[in-house]
Amino acid sequence: MRGWQLDAGGHRADWRVLRRLGPFVRPHARAVVAGLVLMAAASAARILGPYLVKVAIDGPAARGDVAGLAALSAAYLAIKLLEGGLDAAHTVLLRVRGEDVLRDLRSALFAKAHRLPAAYYDVTPSGAVLARITSDVAVLSDLFSSGMAALFGDVLLIVGILVAMFRLDPGLALTAYAVLPVLAALSEWFRRRMRVVYRETREKTSRLTGILGEHLRGAAVVRLFGAEAWSDDQFARANADHLRAFLKSVTLYALFFPAVELAASVATAGVLWRGGVGVAGGAVTFGTLVAFFEYVQRFFRPVRDLSEKFNVLQASLAAVERISEFLDRPEEPPGGREQPRAAGQVVFERVTFSYDGQPPAVQDVSLIVEPGEVVALVGPTGAGKTTLVHLLLGLYRCPAGTIRLDGVSLDALDPAWLRRHVALVPQDVFLFRGSVMDNIRLGREWVGRGDAEAAARAVGLHDAVAALPDGYDTPVLEEGVRLSSGQRQLVSFARALAGDPRVLVLDEATSEVDQATEAVIEQALDTLFRGRTNLVVAHRLATVRRADRVVVLARGRIAEQGTHRELLERGGLYRTLYELQFRTSSGLPGAEEAP
């Protein structure tokens, strides 16, 4: 857990990255333009106010024209009301549209996450993807609502005030401008310091959240190993670092804001002195002097805000950059064709595959699995069994060799079609929030409730589900029931079976299951295997024994193959594995008899 979550790059982001947001903002273009126009109008009203004061003082007030004064006071109030109304209108407009844009962006990022190749997730921690869709998008919220728009409004206001002052009285304006170089230098200093501190704070925050997440997820391990003190210490350190970084920014603000106030006071004092002299000598009207006081007051707030906002803007640009990079990543290659039907013959032809930059995980594997067959894949841990079945599901492309389904290379098949006909029961069961039914159907519209229930019956899950408070509609996970590990396994089986696949790929869990679960799974397998092509990564003796053929994988290569009995008699690697793994571990009661 490092800075990657939030602010990875140290470089200054480029405004041009904003173009990537074009497609998301374009549908709201009219509203955005309208919002900016309203904002410009609000800035104009802000500049007009002090001018009205000047006109009132120098005109009707000086002449003793009560009616004129009343009219101008009313006009002043009207302008203020207008200013408030415009502010409210553009804030609501831009915020609402901004949030619409963010919602669309979040959905687009999430959809993108599904289209990325499986290999992407091998090298990217899921937290990074999570950060793209959550915190990076959240940072943009500032960009749309307060950031960009406010920047526009503030700049308009600053320029407008400078121009208004100059038009009223160039000499007095120059006096007020005298502090500008100091102010500019001060802002630049603050901006630079703040940039560093801001990044540090973000890094420390992400580290703190990272440790928090990790240690809460591992809370059971911490407890089991009595590691509470160690865990507390890790957290306390990150917490203290975070505080230190945060205090730096507090100090910076504590210095900068009063400094800007001081600059404003110097400008005010200058205006008072030069303006006072001018009024005494008749060169400056009293109204102009009052208007200047107002302008000087209004000028410094946006200046102060601008330097403060600049860092937020930089952070937003960096977020846009990361979001763009994510959106533009190459996707899983688009699908090939669908076949009229699948018979289910699986052929691996001299398949070699390695994960990015690593030695081959699968090497020169050739294997044919005929429809109706049950082939068990066994081998030591890390031998490449899971990799091989992932290749069959088209999760990775094989650079060398071919995998064919009914004679057609996977490269030519539509991955969605392929995965509909070749179902994988993965090594680890994954349940989503929702009901048991939702978890079996998993949003596949071609799997009806009836199919799901039939599948549950077939694998022996039905009785357990029927006993639940709401049957198939009982929620699992949060606020729901806790399924036992065997039941979870059966849900996973039912999920695969409900789609009635031609080819079933089962990656057996490595973890030990208790004997009751073992018996349940054993029965379920009978149904699962019937009438299909079955490739099973086997970790249990019972599974190996029922296989028509056993293929032994070692270091990515096929070392031996044959029936359980043949391989035992041969006395090779399988025999060793058998003695180490299968014989001693799981198996049906009484299944450990001699070969």
Ligand SMILES: Nc1ncnc2c1ncn2[C@@H]1O[C@H](COP(=O)(O)OP(=O)(O)OP(=O)(O)O)[C@@H](O)[C@H]1O
């Ligand atoms: N996503 C991945 N990225 C990089 N290397 C990987 C990845 N998955 C597996 N490997 C490596 O590839 C090799 C084969 O792993 P694989 O998961 O296929 O083994 P396995 O035979 O299924 O092992 P087990 O019996 O423990 O499940 C191992 O050396 C492993 O470290």
Ligand SMILES: [Mg+2]
């Ligand atoms: Mg595996």
